[in-house]
Amino acid sequence: MNERELIDVFGGKSVLVTGGTGSFGHQIVRELSRLGPARISIYSRDEKKQYEMAMSFRRYKNLQFNIGDVRDLERTRDAMRGIDIVFHAAALKQVPNCEYAPFEAVATNIIGANNVRRAAIETGVQVVASISTDKAVKPVNVMGMTKAIQERIMLDPTFGDGNTKFVCVRYGNVLGSRGSVVPLFFDYIQKGLPLPITHPDMTRFQLTLKEAVQLVLWATVRGESGDLWVQKMPTARITDLGQTLAHGLTGKRDYPVTIIGMRPGEKLHEVLVSEEEMWRATELERHYVIPSWAKSQDKKTPENLQVSEYSSAGAHQLTQEELHAMLESDGWFGPDAKAKAMHGVEINEE
Ligand SMILES: NC(=O)c1ccc[n+]([C@@H]2O[C@H](COP(=O)([O-])OP(=O)(O)OC[C@H]3O[C@@H](n4cnc5c(N)ncnc54)[C@H](OP(=O)(O)O)[C@@H]3O)[C@@H](O)[C@H]2O)c1
Secondary structure: OOHHHHHHHHOOOEEEEEOOOOHHHHHHHHHHHOOOOOEEEEEEOOHHHHHHHHHHOOOOOOEEEEEOOOOOHHHHHHHOOOOOEEEEOOOOOOHHHHHHOHHHHHHHHHHHHHHHHHHHHHHOOOEEEEEEEHHHOOOOOHHHHHHHHHHHHHOOOOOOOOOOEEEEEEEOEEOOOOOOHHHHHHHHHHOOOOEEEOOOOOEEEEEOHHHHHHHHHHHHHHOOOOOEEEEOOOEEEHHHHHHHHHHHHHOOOOOOEEEOOOOOOOOOOOEEEOHHHHOOOEEOOOEEEEOOOOOOOOOOOOOOOOOOOEEOOOOOEOOHHHHHHHHHHOOOOOOOHHHHHHHOOOOOOO
Protein backbone atom coordinates (compact mmCIF):
# COMPACT_ATOMS: atom_id res chain seq x y z
CA MET A 1 0.00 0.00 0.00
CA ASN A 2 1.59 3.26 -0.99
CA GLU A 3 1.69 6.56 0.88
CA ARG A 4 -0.69 8.24 -1.61
CA GLU A 5 -3.40 5.64 -0.94
CA LEU A 6 -3.01 6.11 2.82
CA ILE A 7 -3.13 9.91 2.52
CA ASP A 8 -6.35 9.58 0.48
CA VAL A 9 -7.95 7.55 3.29
CA PHE A 10 -6.59 9.32 6.39
CA GLY A 11 -5.92 12.86 5.15
CA GLY A 12 -8.32 15.34 6.77
CA LYS A 13 -9.94 12.61 8.89
CA SER A 14 -10.58 12.64 12.63
CA VAL A 15 -9.16 9.53 14.26
CA LEU A 16 -9.60 8.17 17.78
CA VAL A 17 -7.20 5.63 19.30
CA THR A 18 -8.50 3.82 22.38
CA GLY A 19 -5.46 2.82 24.44
CA GLY A 20 -3.57 5.53 22.56
CA THR A 21 -0.90 5.89 25.27
CA GLY A 22 0.21 2.27 24.85
CA SER A 23 2.98 0.86 22.66
CA PHE A 24 0.68 0.51 19.65
CA GLY A 25 -0.83 3.96 20.28
CA HIS A 26 2.57 5.68 20.20
CA GLN A 27 3.49 4.05 16.91
CA ILE A 28 0.18 4.62 15.13
CA VAL A 29 0.28 8.30 16.07
CA ARG A 30 3.74 8.59 14.48
CA GLU A 31 2.52 6.89 11.29
CA LEU A 32 -0.81 8.73 11.07
CA SER A 33 0.74 12.12 11.63
CA ARG A 34 2.55 11.85 8.30
CA LEU A 35 -0.79 11.31 6.53
CA GLY A 36 -2.36 14.67 7.38
CA PRO A 37 -5.32 13.77 9.62
CA ALA A 38 -7.42 16.67 10.93
CA ARG A 39 -7.22 15.33 14.50
CA ILE A 40 -5.90 12.33 16.42
CA SER A 41 -7.67 11.78 19.70
CA ILE A 42 -6.02 9.62 22.36
CA TYR A 43 -8.50 7.89 24.66
CA SER A 44 -7.24 6.20 27.85
CA ARG A 45 -7.54 6.35 31.65
CA ASP A 46 -4.24 7.35 33.21
CA GLU A 47 -3.40 11.06 33.10
CA LYS A 48 0.30 10.47 33.87
CA LYS A 49 0.76 8.37 30.72
CA GLN A 50 -1.16 11.01 28.76
CA TYR A 51 0.98 13.82 30.19
CA GLU A 52 4.20 11.99 29.34
CA MET A 53 3.00 11.27 25.83
CA ALA A 54 1.86 14.87 25.35
CA MET A 55 5.33 16.07 26.42
CA SER A 56 7.11 13.61 24.19
CA PHE A 57 4.84 14.33 21.19
CA ARG A 58 4.65 18.11 21.72
CA ARG A 59 5.69 18.85 18.14
CA TYR A 60 2.59 16.99 16.85
CA LYS A 61 0.02 19.76 16.52
CA ASN A 62 -3.23 17.91 15.92
CA LEU A 63 -3.14 15.58 18.95
CA GLN A 64 -5.91 15.72 21.52
CA PHE A 65 -5.86 13.86 24.84
CA ASN A 66 -9.09 12.50 26.29
CA ILE A 67 -9.34 10.83 29.66
CA GLY A 68 -11.89 8.05 29.53
CA ASP A 69 -12.55 4.38 30.08
CA VAL A 70 -13.94 2.02 27.44
CA ARG A 71 -16.01 0.45 30.22
CA ASP A 72 -17.99 3.70 30.32
CA LEU A 73 -20.39 3.76 27.35
CA GLU A 74 -21.55 7.35 27.77
CA ARG A 75 -18.03 8.79 27.95
CA THR A 76 -16.86 6.59 25.06
CA ARG A 77 -19.81 7.79 22.96
CA ASP A 78 -19.00 11.43 23.75
CA ALA A 79 -15.35 10.88 22.81
CA MET A 80 -16.43 9.51 19.41
CA ARG A 81 -18.52 12.47 18.33
CA GLY A 82 -17.12 13.86 15.08
CA ILE A 83 -14.72 10.91 14.71
CA ASP A 84 -14.35 9.13 11.33
CA ILE A 85 -11.99 6.25 12.14
CA VAL A 86 -11.42 4.37 15.42
CA PHE A 87 -8.48 2.13 16.28
CA HIS A 88 -9.45 0.03 19.27
CA ALA A 89 -6.25 -0.88 21.14
CA ALA A 90 -7.33 -0.47 24.79
CA ALA A 91 -7.06 -3.80 26.55
CA LEU A 92 -5.97 -5.75 29.56
CA LYS A 93 -3.28 -7.88 27.91
CA GLN A 94 -1.14 -9.39 30.66
CA VAL A 95 -2.02 -13.07 31.06
CA PRO A 96 -1.39 -13.31 34.86
CA ASN A 97 -3.39 -10.14 35.65
CA CYS A 98 -6.38 -11.50 33.74
CA GLU A 99 -6.08 -14.86 35.55
CA TYR A 100 -6.07 -13.18 38.98
CA ALA A 101 -9.05 -10.93 38.20
CA PRO A 102 -11.01 -12.56 35.38
CA PHE A 103 -13.96 -10.23 35.55
CA GLU A 104 -11.67 -7.20 35.12
CA ALA A 105 -10.65 -8.75 31.80
CA VAL A 106 -14.31 -9.32 30.92
CA ALA A 107 -15.12 -5.69 31.80
CA THR A 108 -12.35 -4.17 29.65
CA ASN A 109 -11.90 -6.66 26.81
CA ILE A 110 -15.52 -7.72 26.33
CA ILE A 111 -17.85 -5.08 27.79
CA GLY A 112 -15.42 -2.34 26.76
CA ALA A 113 -15.30 -3.65 23.19
CA ASN A 114 -19.09 -3.83 23.11
CA ASN A 115 -19.21 -0.18 24.22
CA VAL A 116 -16.73 0.81 21.52
CA ARG A 117 -18.84 -0.92 18.89
CA ARG A 118 -22.08 0.57 20.17
CA ALA A 119 -20.64 4.09 20.49
CA ALA A 120 -19.18 3.90 16.97
CA ILE A 121 -22.53 2.89 15.47
CA GLU A 122 -24.44 5.53 17.41
CA THR A 123 -22.07 8.35 16.43
CA GLY A 124 -21.72 7.37 12.76
CA VAL A 125 -18.03 6.39 12.76
CA GLN A 126 -16.97 5.13 9.29
CA VAL A 127 -14.44 2.43 10.26
CA VAL A 128 -13.43 0.64 13.45
CA ALA A 129 -10.27 -1.47 13.42
CA SER A 130 -9.79 -3.62 16.50
CA ILE A 131 -6.63 -5.40 17.58
CA SER A 132 -6.54 -9.00 18.68
CA THR A 133 -3.90 -11.56 19.51
CA ASP A 134 -2.86 -15.11 18.70
CA LYS A 135 -3.83 -15.93 22.30
CA ALA A 136 -7.47 -15.59 21.18
CA VAL A 137 -7.07 -18.70 19.02
CA LYS A 138 -7.96 -21.92 20.87
CA PRO A 139 -7.58 -19.88 24.09
CA VAL A 140 -6.28 -21.46 27.27
CA ASN A 141 -6.23 -18.35 29.46
CA VAL A 142 -8.69 -15.62 30.48
CA MET A 143 -6.90 -12.97 28.43
CA GLY A 144 -7.19 -15.08 25.26
CA MET A 145 -10.78 -16.09 26.03
CA THR A 146 -11.87 -12.47 26.47
CA LYS A 147 -10.04 -11.38 23.30
CA ALA A 148 -11.74 -14.23 21.40
CA ILE A 149 -15.15 -12.91 22.48
CA GLN A 150 -13.98 -9.38 21.66
CA GLU A 151 -13.29 -10.48 18.07
CA ARG A 152 -16.80 -11.96 17.80
CA ILE A 153 -18.43 -8.82 19.22
CA MET A 154 -16.46 -6.51 16.94
CA LEU A 155 -17.31 -8.52 13.84
CA ASP A 156 -20.94 -9.31 14.69
CA PRO A 157 -22.89 -8.41 11.53
CA THR A 158 -26.26 -8.55 13.27
CA PHE A 159 -25.42 -5.60 15.54
CA GLY A 160 -25.70 -2.16 13.92
CA ASP A 161 -27.04 -0.49 10.82
CA GLY A 162 -24.33 -1.65 8.38
CA ASN A 163 -22.97 1.87 7.88
CA THR A 164 -19.89 1.39 10.03
CA LYS A 165 -17.17 -0.95 8.75
CA PHE A 166 -15.66 -3.23 11.41
CA VAL A 167 -12.39 -5.07 10.84
CA CYS A 168 -10.10 -6.93 13.17
CA VAL A 169 -6.43 -7.87 13.01
CA ARG A 170 -4.68 -10.59 14.93
CA TYR A 171 -0.95 -10.79 15.57
CA GLY A 172 1.71 -12.38 17.77
CA ASN A 173 4.30 -10.85 20.09
CA VAL A 174 5.22 -7.27 19.33
CA LEU A 175 8.96 -7.03 19.82
CA GLY A 176 9.78 -4.78 22.75
CA SER A 177 6.22 -3.60 23.47
CA ARG A 178 5.24 -2.67 27.03
CA GLY A 179 5.21 -5.74 29.28
CA SER A 180 6.84 -7.99 26.66
CA VAL A 181 9.84 -10.24 27.08
CA VAL A 182 12.48 -8.01 25.44
CA PRO A 183 12.34 -5.17 28.04
CA LEU A 184 12.32 -7.86 30.75
CA PHE A 185 15.39 -9.63 29.33
CA PHE A 186 17.08 -6.24 28.77
CA ASP A 187 16.67 -5.47 32.46
CA TYR A 188 18.06 -8.87 33.54
CA ILE A 189 21.07 -8.49 31.21
CA GLN A 190 21.78 -4.96 32.51
CA LYS A 191 21.82 -6.37 36.05
CA GLY A 192 23.97 -9.35 35.01
CA LEU A 193 21.27 -11.82 36.06
CA PRO A 194 20.51 -15.14 34.31
CA LEU A 195 17.59 -14.93 31.87
CA PRO A 196 14.36 -16.55 33.08
CA ILE A 197 13.24 -18.97 30.34
CA THR A 198 9.95 -20.77 30.76
CA HIS A 199 10.74 -23.64 28.37
CA PRO A 200 13.77 -24.02 26.07
CA ASP A 201 11.60 -24.91 23.06
CA MET A 202 8.87 -22.29 23.49
CA THR A 203 8.19 -20.35 20.26
CA ARG A 204 6.29 -17.15 19.60
CA PHE A 205 5.28 -15.28 16.43
CA GLN A 206 7.28 -12.04 16.24
CA LEU A 207 6.69 -8.71 14.59
CA THR A 208 7.85 -5.15 15.14
CA LEU A 209 5.56 -2.30 16.18
CA LYS A 210 5.98 -0.77 12.72
CA GLU A 211 4.79 -4.01 11.11
CA ALA A 212 1.86 -4.20 13.53
CA VAL A 213 0.74 -0.69 12.57
CA GLN A 214 1.18 -1.41 8.84
CA LEU A 215 -1.07 -4.47 9.21
CA VAL A 216 -3.75 -2.47 11.00
CA LEU A 217 -3.65 0.30 8.37
CA TRP A 218 -3.79 -2.32 5.62
CA ALA A 219 -6.86 -4.01 7.14
CA THR A 220 -8.52 -0.62 7.73
CA VAL A 221 -8.15 0.36 4.08
CA ARG A 222 -8.47 -2.97 2.27
CA GLY A 223 -10.66 -5.01 4.63
CA GLU A 224 -14.37 -5.57 4.18
CA SER A 225 -16.66 -5.30 7.18
CA GLY A 226 -16.51 -8.54 9.19
CA ASP A 227 -12.98 -9.50 8.06
CA LEU A 228 -10.29 -10.63 10.42
CA TRP A 229 -6.79 -10.10 9.00
CA VAL A 230 -3.74 -12.12 9.95
CA GLN A 231 -0.30 -11.38 8.59
CA LYS A 232 2.14 -14.20 7.86
CA MET A 233 5.03 -13.63 10.22
CA PRO A 234 8.15 -15.39 11.41
CA THR A 235 8.52 -17.11 14.71
CA ALA A 236 11.37 -17.31 17.22
CA ARG A 237 12.41 -19.56 20.06
CA ILE A 238 12.32 -17.38 23.17
CA THR A 239 15.69 -18.89 24.09
CA ASP A 240 17.18 -17.59 20.80
CA LEU A 241 15.63 -14.18 21.37
CA GLY A 242 17.23 -13.95 24.83
CA GLN A 243 20.62 -15.21 23.66
CA THR A 244 20.66 -12.83 20.68
CA LEU A 245 19.80 -9.84 22.86
CA ALA A 246 22.45 -10.85 25.43
CA HIS A 247 25.09 -11.31 22.74
CA GLY A 248 24.28 -7.93 21.16
CA LEU A 249 24.47 -6.17 24.54
CA THR A 250 27.37 -7.98 26.22
CA GLY A 251 29.27 -9.70 23.38
CA LYS A 252 28.85 -13.00 25.30
CA ARG A 253 27.62 -16.23 23.73
CA ASP A 254 25.77 -18.82 25.87
CA TYR A 255 24.50 -16.24 28.36
CA PRO A 256 23.33 -17.99 31.57
CA VAL A 257 19.62 -18.87 31.77
CA THR A 258 17.34 -20.28 34.44
CA ILE A 259 14.52 -22.57 33.34
CA ILE A 260 11.55 -21.43 35.41
CA GLY A 261 8.87 -23.65 33.84
CA MET A 262 5.74 -22.68 31.98
CA ARG A 263 3.14 -20.66 33.90
CA PRO A 264 -0.47 -21.85 34.07
CA GLY A 265 -2.30 -20.51 31.01
CA GLU A 266 0.77 -20.59 28.74
CA LYS A 267 1.17 -22.63 25.57
CA LEU A 268 4.43 -24.01 24.20
CA HIS A 269 3.49 -22.69 20.73
CA GLU A 270 0.87 -20.15 19.63
CA VAL A 271 -1.60 -20.43 16.74
CA LEU A 272 -2.59 -17.50 14.50
CA VAL A 273 -5.16 -19.31 12.35
CA SER A 274 -6.89 -22.43 13.65
CA GLU A 275 -7.75 -25.45 11.49
CA GLU A 276 -11.41 -24.55 11.78
CA GLU A 277 -10.73 -21.05 10.42
CA MET A 278 -8.21 -22.17 7.80
CA TRP A 279 -10.66 -23.91 5.46
CA ARG A 280 -12.85 -20.84 5.20
CA ALA A 281 -9.99 -18.29 5.14
CA THR A 282 -8.66 -16.67 1.98
CA GLU A 283 -4.90 -16.92 1.59
CA LEU A 284 -3.19 -13.89 0.04
CA GLU A 285 0.52 -13.42 -0.60
CA ARG A 286 1.26 -12.00 2.87
CA HIS A 287 -2.02 -12.44 4.72
CA TYR A 288 -4.87 -14.73 5.66
CA VAL A 289 -8.31 -13.13 5.66
CA ILE A 290 -10.87 -14.92 7.84
CA PRO A 291 -14.49 -13.96 7.23
CA SER A 292 -16.69 -13.61 10.29
CA TRP A 293 -18.49 -16.70 11.55
CA ALA A 294 -21.80 -15.32 10.29
CA LYS A 295 -20.34 -14.48 6.87
CA SER A 296 -19.00 -18.05 6.61
CA GLN A 297 -22.40 -19.68 7.05
CA ASP A 298 -22.89 -20.24 3.32
CA LYS A 299 -19.37 -21.47 2.70
CA LYS A 300 -19.14 -25.20 1.97
CA THR A 301 -16.47 -27.37 3.55
CA PRO A 302 -14.14 -28.51 0.73
CA GLU A 303 -14.52 -32.19 -0.17
CA ASN A 304 -10.87 -33.02 0.42
CA LEU A 305 -10.40 -31.07 3.58
CA GLN A 306 -6.64 -30.90 3.99
CA VAL A 307 -5.82 -27.94 6.12
CA SER A 308 -3.54 -27.42 9.02
CA GLU A 309 -3.45 -24.63 11.54
CA TYR A 310 -0.95 -21.77 11.20
CA SER A 311 1.19 -22.36 14.26
CA SER A 312 4.41 -20.85 15.57
CA ALA A 313 5.75 -24.42 15.69
CA GLY A 314 5.66 -24.68 11.89
CA ALA A 315 6.22 -21.13 10.62
CA HIS A 316 9.62 -19.79 9.49
CA GLN A 317 11.88 -19.71 12.55
CA LEU A 318 14.18 -16.69 12.77
CA THR A 319 17.90 -17.43 12.99
CA GLN A 320 20.00 -15.58 15.57
CA GLU A 321 21.37 -13.39 12.72
CA GLU A 322 17.82 -12.49 11.64
CA LEU A 323 16.84 -11.81 15.24
CA HIS A 324 19.90 -9.59 15.69
CA ALA A 325 18.88 -7.54 12.64
CA MET A 326 15.30 -7.26 13.92
CA LEU A 327 16.39 -6.17 17.42
CA GLU A 328 18.91 -3.74 15.98
CA SER A 329 16.39 -2.10 13.64
CA ASP A 330 14.02 -1.82 16.62
CA GLY A 331 16.68 0.15 18.54
CA TRP A 332 17.62 -2.43 21.22
CA PHE A 333 21.35 -1.98 20.73
CA GLY A 334 21.20 1.82 20.46
CA PRO A 335 21.55 4.67 22.99
CA ASP A 336 17.79 4.92 23.72
CA ALA A 337 17.30 1.24 24.56
CA LYS A 338 17.42 1.78 28.33
CA ALA A 339 14.67 4.41 28.27
CA LYS A 340 12.66 2.26 25.90
CA ALA A 341 12.95 -0.73 28.25
CA MET A 342 11.92 1.39 31.22
CA HIS A 343 8.88 3.08 29.63
CA GLY A 344 7.83 0.33 27.19
CA VAL A 345 7.52 3.01 24.53
CA GLU A 346 9.90 5.19 22.53
CA ILE A 347 9.92 8.48 24.39
CA ASN A 348 12.48 10.48 22.47
CA GLU A 349 10.50 12.08 19.65
CA GLU A 350 12.90 14.90 18.84
N1 LIG B 1 1.98 -5.97 22.66
C1 LIG B 1 1.80 -7.16 22.10
O1 LIG B 1 2.71 -7.99 22.04
C2 LIG B 1 0.45 -7.48 21.50
C3 LIG B 1 0.31 -8.66 20.76
C4 LIG B 1 -0.93 -8.96 20.19
C5 LIG B 1 -2.00 -8.09 20.36
N2 LIG B 1 -1.85 -6.97 21.10
C6 LIG B 1 -3.01 -6.08 21.29
O2 LIG B 1 -2.68 -4.78 20.86
C7 LIG B 1 -3.42 -3.82 21.61
C8 LIG B 1 -2.50 -2.73 22.09
O3 LIG B 1 -1.48 -3.32 22.88
P1 LIG B 1 -0.27 -2.47 23.47
O4 LIG B 1 0.94 -3.34 23.39
O5 LIG B 1 -0.26 -1.11 22.89
O6 LIG B 1 -0.73 -2.39 25.01
P2 LIG B 1 -0.26 -1.38 26.16
O7 LIG B 1 1.04 -0.77 25.82
O8 LIG B 1 -0.40 -2.12 27.44
O9 LIG B 1 -1.37 -0.25 26.11
C9 LIG B 1 -2.69 -0.48 26.51
C10 LIG B 1 -3.42 0.85 26.45
O10 LIG B 1 -4.79 0.64 26.79
C11 LIG B 1 -5.17 1.64 27.74
N3 LIG B 1 -6.27 1.07 28.52
C12 LIG B 1 -6.27 -0.03 29.29
N4 LIG B 1 -7.49 -0.23 29.82
C13 LIG B 1 -8.29 0.78 29.35
C14 LIG B 1 -9.64 1.12 29.52
N5 LIG B 1 -10.44 0.39 30.29
N6 LIG B 1 -10.13 2.20 28.88
C15 LIG B 1 -9.34 2.96 28.08
N7 LIG B 1 -8.03 2.68 27.89
C16 LIG B 1 -7.52 1.62 28.51
C17 LIG B 1 -3.89 1.92 28.52
O11 LIG B 1 -3.87 3.19 29.14
P3 LIG B 1 -4.47 3.44 30.63
O12 LIG B 1 -3.95 2.35 31.48
O13 LIG B 1 -3.99 4.80 30.97
O14 LIG B 1 -5.95 3.40 30.46
C18 LIG B 1 -2.88 1.92 27.36
O15 LIG B 1 -2.94 3.15 26.70
C19 LIG B 1 -4.14 -4.59 22.71
O16 LIG B 1 -5.46 -4.83 22.30
C20 LIG B 1 -3.40 -5.92 22.76
O17 LIG B 1 -4.22 -6.98 23.19
C21 LIG B 1 -0.64 -6.63 21.67
